[in-house]
Amino acid sequence: MEENLKRFIGEHVIITGAGSGIGRGIAHRFASEGAQVTGADVDQEGGKKVVDEIKARGGTAQYLYVDVSREESINDLVKKAHESFGPINVAVSNAGISETQSSCLEISGAEWDRIYGVNVRGSFMFCRACGNNMMDNDVKGSIITISSTMGRTSKNMTGAYASSKSAVIMFTKSLAKALASMGIRVNSVAPGMVATNLYRPVEGEMMMEKDSFVPWIIEQCISSGQLLIPREGTPEDMAAAVTFLASKDAAYITAQCISVDGGMDWSW
Numbered sequence: 279m280e281e282n283l284k285r286f287i288g289e290h291v292i293i294t295g296a297g298s299g300i301g302r303g304i305a306h307r308f309a310s311e312g313a314q315v316t317g318a319d320v321d322q323e324g325g326k327k328v329v330d331e332i333k334a335r336g337g338t339a340q341y342l343y344v345d346v347s348r349e350e351s352i353n354d355l356v357k358k359a360h361e362s363f364g365p366i367n368v369a370v371s372n373a374g375i376s377e378t379q380s381s382c383l384e385i386s387g388a389e390w391d392r393i394y395g396v397n398v399r400g401s402f403m404f405c406r407a408c409g410n411n412m413m414d415n416d417v418k419g420s421i422i423t424i425s426s427t428m429g430r431t432s433k434n435m436t437g438a439y440a441s442s443k444s445a446v447i448m449f450t451k452s453l454a455k456a457l458a459s460m461g462i463r464v465n466s467v468a469p470g471m472v473a474t475n476l477y478r479p480v481e482g483e484m485m486m487e488k489d490s491f492v493p494w495i496i497e498q499c500i501s502s503g504q505l506l507i508p509r510e511g512t513p514e515d516m517a518a519a520v521t522f523l524a525s526k527d528a529a530y531i532t533a534q535c536i537s538v539d540g541g542m543d544w545s546w
């Protein structure tokens with residue numbers, strides 16, 4: 279990471295799912311570049327911990343509760359975030375969940391709705407609320423969704439999750455079109471494999487040890503030549519792409535989805 283970059287001084291950046299994994303990495307990176315960070319999460323303990331870490335490093339951050347599957351919770355979040363740190367300049371829709379039943383033949387309707395309620399409806403509602411906040415305050419801001427390599431290609435064991443992430447990529451493009459005339463850019467980052475709590479359900483389903491799923495998949499992808507950069511992704515890799523898209527260096531980029539996956543999707 280370029281240590282001296284300070285691209286977001288005075289900007290209000292709001293991130294959902296900031297209490298863990300990739301969202302935590304994104305929150306730290308924006309804070310280190312001078313942003314005022316609203317870290318929102320349904321997990322109060324995780325969210326508060328990340329905010330405390332940022333403050334301990336001299337950054338500015340606040341934790342606010344949100345359950346993105348509930349529209350009133352999103353509206354409440356955006357209102358409270360604005361009251362503390364002012365209009366939103368950058369919004370990162372990162373909160374996401376994976377399924378406990380991965381087979382398309384077995385997944386229940388309730389589980390399908392749960393995945394879509396967070397990954398698609400929740401992400402869309404959050405992005406739209408932030409877009410409205412930017413428009414109301416004449417902010418030519420940036421919105422970034424977190425999709426997935428699995429939303430760009432097909433793979434076993436990813437029934438509702440994969441299609442939910444394809445939906446994220448497509449609504450990102452729709453929102454980019456809707457907000458373009460206001461000077462608001464909307465893009466997506468599609469991570470590859472990053473070892474986080476996201477994989478606890480699949481590890482449970484496959485009766486695997488905690489933190490063993492990602493190394494197992496990575497090993498398979500390396501040995502089959504599918505992974506061109508032979509290592510796991512990190513939250514820092516994702517944060518670098520997200521901050522680039524939010525920065526002035528990306529002023530001519532909108533309606534795009536950038537894979538940050540070590541080249542994994544070249545053959546998936």
Ligand SMILES: NC(=O)c1ccc[n+]([C@@H]2O[C@H](COP(=O)([O-])OP(=O)(O)OC[C@H]3O[C@@H](n4cnc5c(N)ncnc54)[C@H](O)[C@@H]3O)[C@@H](O)[C@H]2O)c1
Nearest residue numbers: 295298299300320321345346373374426471472474475476
């Ligand atoms: N880890 C990977 O390999 C990977 C790959 C592709 C995409 N992604 C995506 O990256 C994003 C972050 O995932 P992660 O890997 O860091 O997982 P994670 O489980 O470590 O973090 C997800 C965060 O989202 C929060 N969250 C879940 N439901 C929520 C809700 N209803 N409202 C608000 N917050 C909620 C969780 O509390 C958690 O803090 C997700 O959208 C995920 O789909 C991850």
